[in-house]
Amino acid sequence: GWVEKLDRALDKGYSGLRLSGNTFWLEKDDWDDFVNYEVEINDVIGNYPMMALCTYSLNKCSANEIIDVIINHQFAIIRREGNWDLIENLESKKTKDTLLWNQQRDKLLADVFRKLLTNDDPQTIIDSICLETMNFLDCDLFLNYLVDNEKGCLHLNAYSGIPKEETQRIEWLDFGRGICGCAALQSRRVVAENIFENQDPRTGLVKSYGVQAYACHPLLIEGQSIGTLSFGTKSRIKFAPEELALMKVV
Numbered sequence: 598g599w600v601e602k603l604d605r606a607l608d609k610g611y612s613g614l615r616l617s618g619n620t621f622w623l624e625k626d627d628w629d630d631f632v633n634y635e636v637e638i639n640d641v642i643g644n645y646p647m648m649a650l651c652t653y654s655l656n657k658c659s660a661n662e663i664i665d666v667i668i669n670h671q672f673a674i675i676r677r678e679g680n681w682d683l684i685e686n687l688e689s690k691k692t693k694d695t696l697l698w699n700q701q702r703d704k705l706l707a708d709v710f711r712k713l714l715t716n717d718d719p720q721t722i723i724d725s726i727c728l729e730t731m732n733f734l735d736c737d738l739f740l741n742y743l744v745d746n747e748k749g750c751l752h753l754n755a756y757s758g759i760p761k762e763e764t765q766r767i768e769w770l771d772f773g774r775g776i777c778g779c780a781a782l783q784s785r786r787v788v789a790e791n792i793f794e795n796q797d798p799r800t801g802l803v804k805s806y807g808v809q810a811y812a813c814h815p816l817l818i819e820g821q822s823i824g825t826l827s828f829g830t831k832s833r834i835k836f837a838p839e840e841l842a843l844m845k846v847v
Contacts, residue, residue, distance in 0.1 A: 599638070603645055613646030620653050628662060635669040702843055705733050709847060723755045727826065730847050731757060734840055736828045738806065742770060742777050743816075743824035751781055751824065758829070759806060767802065775802050777825045780813040784822045786845070788812045790835040807831045814844055 603614040623631055635651070642649055653666055655675070667673045673684045709726050716722045723741060731739045738758025742751035751770040759767075772782040776799045780787040789811045792800045803811045806829070813827035828844055830836070836844075 599647065600641065600645065603647060613648070615648045615650075617650040617652065620651065621657070623657070628665075632665050632669065639669055698839070701733065702839075705729060705843075706846060720755070726847060727755055728757055730844070731828055734828060734836075734843070735830065735832065737831045738808065738829045740767075740777060740813075740827050740829075741824065742781065744781065744822065745769075751778065754824065775799050776811060776813045777827055780815045780825050780827070781822045784815050784817060784820065786812065786814050786841075788836065788841065792834075794834075803829055809834045810836055812836055812841055812844055 599614070599616065602616075606614050620631070638649070641647075651666075651670065653663075655663070658666070663675075667684055667686060671686055673686075675682050675684065708729065712722050712726060727739045727741060731737075736758075739756065740753065740759075741755040743754045744750075745752045748769070750772060753764060753768045753770070756764060770778050772778050776787050776789055779799055787799070789795070789797055789800045789803070790809075792804050792809050792811065800811065808829035808831055810833060811827060811829040813825050815822045816824040816826060826844070826847070
């Protein structure tokens with residue numbers, strides 16, 4: 598019925614439909630059926646240029662029924678003691694946040710690919726790409742090591758988030774030493790989480806920087822390690838799977 602009204606509105610040149618439904622007529626015996634109807638109508642409205650306002654009387658709703666209302670709507674605006682409170686559906690907010698994150702990730706990757714194709718200065722590319730990725734992931738540092746075949750170890754090529762004087766101490770890194778050395782030696786990703794609570798001896802260096810979660814990816818050519826790229830955060834104890842996947846792509 599709502600779609601038919603929308604179609605008539607669109608035929609008349611309108612851009613969409615705004616509607617309001619009053620539920621004062623609802624009786625207790627009708628509630629379950631009405632909740633099922635609202636689940637269906639919510640799915641429909643999301644696919645059309647519609648905005649709906651559904652009004653309820655708090656005096657006729659139990660606590661469980663109020664919860665039903667909040668779950669089945671993007672927002673709920675509730676008047677309490679003369680004031681209006683806005684409550685956002687957590688599932689809806691999570692979906693919206695995920696979509697926004699994915700859009701921003703895609704934009705970042707497009708920029709990464711563009712720079713790889715148009716810039717002939719590898720060092721500038723690395724510095725820029727790593728810094729953009731670090732900021733997007735809300736991380737506090739990144740380290741990029743490259744293999745020095747003559748010396749048989751790793752050399753610090755790019756970094757951010759540590760004092761410049763500290764780089765002298767970590768400029769050279771042996772294979773198998775620390776998280777980066779192990780990632781390069783084993784040619785596989787190493788992820789350390791909740792670093793302050795675990796006893797992994799490989800985390801000693803990043804722990805001294807206040808890092809709580811650290812992920813290091815090997816840079817590979819035909820399975821051969823040519824270096825590593827790692828990111829660390831001081832504000833949370835682990836990375837989400839989608840964050841680790843983005844690091845791998847970069």
